[in-house]
Amino acid sequence: MGVSAGQIPQSKTEFYEQIDTHWFWVLLVGSGLIITLATLVQFARSPFYIHIDSALFQHAGWSILNGEDLYVDIWDLKPPLIYFVTTILAALSFGNMAVLHVLSVIVAVGTVTAGVTLLGVLTHRLTGDGFASVVAGLAMFVLTSIYSFPYAGIRPKYFAFLCAVGALILAIDDRPFSAGAVGAMGAGFWQLGGPVAFLVVGIGLQRTGKEGLLRTVAGGVAAAVFTVAPFVLQGHTVPLFVEAVIAPVYGVEGYSLVGRLLKFVIEIGYGVLIVPIAVYGWSLGVAEDYRRYWWVAAGGAIYLLQMFLEFQGAIDLVITFVFLSLGAGLAVAHRSVPSERSLLAGVVLVLVVTSGGWHMTAELNGPNAPLQSAVENEYDQREVPAYDSLPADPEGWPSMETIYWEKLQPDQCHYRLGNKQKYFEQETGGTLYKSTCGQWPYDQPPLQWFGDLVTPWSGLPAAPVGHSM
Numbered sequence: 001m002g003v004s005a006g007q008i009p010q011s012k013t014e015f016y017e018q019i020d021t022h023w024f025w026v027l028l029v030g031s032g033l034i035i036t037l038a039t040l041v042q043f044a045r046s047p048f049y050i051h052i053d054s055a056l057f058q059h060a061g062w063s064i065l066n067g068e069d070l071y072v073d074i075w076d077l078k079p080p081l082i083y084f085v086t087t088i089l090a091a092l093s094f095g096n097m098a099v100l101h102v103l104s105v106i107v108a109v110g111t112v113t114a115g116v117t118l119l120g121v122l123t124h125r126l127t128g129d130g131f132a133s134v135v136a137g138l139a140m141f142v143l144t145s146i147y148s149f150p151y152a153g154i155r156p157k158y159f160a161f162l163c164a165v166g167a168l169i170l171a172i173d174d175r176p177f178s179a180g181a182v183g184a185m186g187a188g189f190w191q192l193g194g195p196v197a198f199l200v201v202g203i204g205l206q207r208t209g210k211e212g213l214l215r216t217v218a219g220g221v222a223a224a225v226f227t228v229a230p231f232v233l234q235g236h237t238v239p240l241f242v243e244a245v246i247a248p249v250y251g252v253e254g255y256s257l258v259g260r261l262l263k264f265v266i267e268i269g270y271g272v273l274i275v276p277i278a279v280y281g282w283s284l285g286v287a288e289d290y291r292r293y294w295w296v297a298a299g300g301a302i303y304l305l306q307m308f309l310e311f312q313g314a315i316d317l318v319i320t321f322v323f324l325s326l327g328a329g330l331a332v333a334h335r336s337v338p339s340e341r342s343l344l345a346g347v348v349l350v351l352v353v354t355s356g357g358w359h360m361t362a363e364l365n366g367p368n369a370p371l372q373s374a375v376e377n378e379y380d381q382r383e384v385p386a387y388d389s390l391p392a393d394p395e396g397w398p399s400m401e402t403i404y405w406e407k408l409q410p411d412q413c414h415y416r417l418g419n420k421q422k423y424f425e426q427e428t429g430g431t432l433y434k435s436t437c438g439q440w441p442y443d444q445p446p447l448q449w450f451g452d453l454v455t456p457w458s459g460l461p462a463a464p465v466g467h468s469m
Helices: 012-045 052-065 081-093 097-127 130-142 156-172 176-189 191-234 237-250 257-288 290-308 314-333 338-363 372-382 400-405 419-427 446-454
Strands: none
Touching: 012 097, 012 130, 052 081, 052 097, 052 400, 081 097, 081 156, 081 176, 097 130, 097 156, 097 290, 097 314, 130 257, 130 314, 130 338, 156 176, 156 191, 156 314, 176 191, 191 237, 191 290, 191 314, 237 419, 257 290, 257 314, 257 338, 257 372, 290 314, 314 338
């Protein structure tokens, strides 16, 4: 029986019909309200708080407008697309850093909301099930960072999340050129958006053969050319490559296997139980139609392994949760008994609430959730230092927050002073005390170095001893 949008459901069947009919608006409005309200609450509790990374991204956008060159006057290992965004926002703020921060927060909220909504769209494209699509979107909120952290400023991982979901939708809609372009843009915001770009190439090949493969690759190349062209034209290709490609390889942190798994529990809390639900959904999908769902399971497996490559905080799992959430949606879609569907949806909802409670106790200085202290204590015993040694921070240098709010333009190109950049300079014989960055760190010229790297008998060249930067 049809139910109008304004009528309150009188039975479970009518409730399912309502959700199945209006799933898109439930996702868009629901996710928008959750993220907006959480952001307003956090902003009210800590007005104009800015995370150190967000301060760099936003300040650099303003600095670029004032003549600074990315990767030369400003050292960073993130790909450049986030700075395209913050430069535009800086122009719209007319040099007012408070306005720039508010605009950045608004864009962060909008980007995450769009990503969650499009995740539901992707699930609906795969299953045709509105209720399952809402559950998939709901599952993203197990990752508390997507609603608890936009108040602290803009982050490239929000855009990588949006691009990943958008690229996958375009790929299964048989729009390979656009899928390739958006997938490459995801990698242009965050290096670990790259596996999605390769997935959409595989989807293009599977769905439309060689033509799909070539068109997907062409879209990716077009986006890559657009991204790097400004640096090529400025003669800054080497600084871009050194900081956004080579430096992240050096920056991979040390860890113990058990310690990293415990960190996953610490960051997600009881929400780790979303993993078996997702794996169950992946297996159901692959068993039903391997050609339709292979990339969901493949992407999930790849991004679960990502935690052993890059995992400094929960937000690093944002693309991992795309595939975990898809798995939850598939699990619901492949159950035909209403009580089973309700049970799975209820479990996901409980995980959202309990994972939020797990993190809320720390923010409110309340008692830890059950098992939380035990997990944290075990982690402290099992984890190893991220780096064997790091150079000390220069004395007297202002904090990133001070640089942002006072609109300083430091004489040194190293002013974020993250551990990865300090370790990179240490390992390549560089220094934190320099006015320009991006110098080539090896004795071999770039083309010769790259040629040796791609030959089967050559490995990554060691950093030169005593190399002067």
